[in-house]
Amino acid sequence: MIAMQEELNQSERSEECELVPRPSNQSVIGTRWVFRNKMDENGIFIRNKARLVAQSFNQEEGIDYEETFAPIARLEAIRMLLAFACFEDFVLYQMNVKNAFLNSFINEKVYVEQPSGFQSFNFPNHVFKLKKTRYGLKQAPKACYKD
Incomplete structure (x- = not known):
């Protein structure tokens, strides 16, 4: 219950x-909770994590959304980037954005x-x-990549 309340509070703050x-x-999309136990590097339980996701399996193309998008980097593109960075002495940084889908604004009206x-x-x-995307929405990857 605490993890679910923390998720809702974070959603309200953002x-x-x-x-x-x-x-x-307009159709209204259902929601569901996804739970996960967070562990440290030794496999010891740290805390519970709850995420509220949209049940997008009932979204219909052309009615609830226009198109989907999957941003995928091909292995050849990554190799080319690394080779070019080595050749030009560029410094590359790796970044993991945990909430990338939750920071993008959506243009459609989604309830x-x-x-x-x-x-x-x-x-x-x-x-x-929704003003911003939520995990599970068909529009989330496209909005995330567009930003």
């Missing part, structure tokens, strides 16, 4: 979505359900209108 009345002419057990007391029938 202004990922806003609570709005349920639209009558998701409030998570089960965490509905607003004052507005239980409202839904979230």
Whole structure:
């Protein structure tokens, strides 16, 4: 429960979505929790991690989104980059962005359900209108790559 509350608090702080009345002419995507136990390098439990993801399997192309995108680096491109960097004495840095999908703004109107057990007391029938992408959305990779 604490991990789920931390995830919702982080979502509120980063202004990922806003609570709005349920639209009558647009589909609403469900949400679900994904849980993970975080371990240290010795395999000892550190803490629980919860992530709220969109259930995009019910999104329909042409209705809920226009196209999908998968940014994949081919091995040949990476080899070429490394060879060129060595030739020109460039310094390369590796970066792992854990929340890359959660920082990109989306252009479409996307509505998701409030998570089960965490509905607003004052507005239980409202839904979230997303301002930023969320894991599980079909639009997330394209919006992430565009930024």
